[in-house]
Amino acid sequence: MVESSLAGTKAALHRGRASLARIAENIGPPQVPTMSPYEERRLRHYIDRFNARDFDAIRAMIAEDVQLDLVNRLHLRGKSRVSVYFARYDDMADWSLSLGFVEGRPAILVHDPRAAEAAPTSFMLLEWAEEKVAAIRDFRHARYVLAAARIDPAD
Structure with missing residues (x-):
């Protein structure tokens, strides 16, 4: 083209x-990024359940027509198909989630718990519809995005 x-x-x-x-x-x-208290509570709840490996609670939070974009790897649509994604995370030990911002947008920062105080290894962005997660963009397999992104931890 x-x-x-x-x-x-x-x-x-x-x-x-x-x-x-x-x-x-x-x-x-x-500018220092901010988010509403409501948005912060919602994201922290998702992060807390994910870190606790309570994927049944996470599955209850996602919409029936949820879309997953595992950037550079996989696109899935629908609760039953996206549920496999959580099982894959349950099998891995190289992640711990925290709240933060990517380019000023509320995000979930992914860290390797085996590397103390290391920079994030990737991030996730969520979109919500009402109280349900409508879309997940996970940059686990597109780590090159971090090289040029402005990352700010929320804590």
Whole structure:
């Protein structure tokens, strides 16, 4: 479509990101991100249940038509299909979740509990419909996104 090689496209993206970073430096200090108490309670409840590996409670929080985007890996739709995603997390030990912000947006930060005080290894974004999780975007397999993202812990 752009009549460029993969390497040429990646180089153009790199130059674009560098230009945006220079522009951002001239804007001034970033504002401290915030979220409403309601949004914070909702996300903390999700995080607490996930960290407790209470995936039955998490499944109760997701909508029937929930969409999962495991970026660079998998797209699923529907509660029964997305439920497998939680079973996969239950089998892994390289994660612990905390509340934070990615580019000023409320997010779930994923840390490796085996690496004390390390930076997040990935993040998740949730979208809600009423009281149910309507969409999950998990960047576990797209860790390169963190390289250019502004990450702020909430705690």
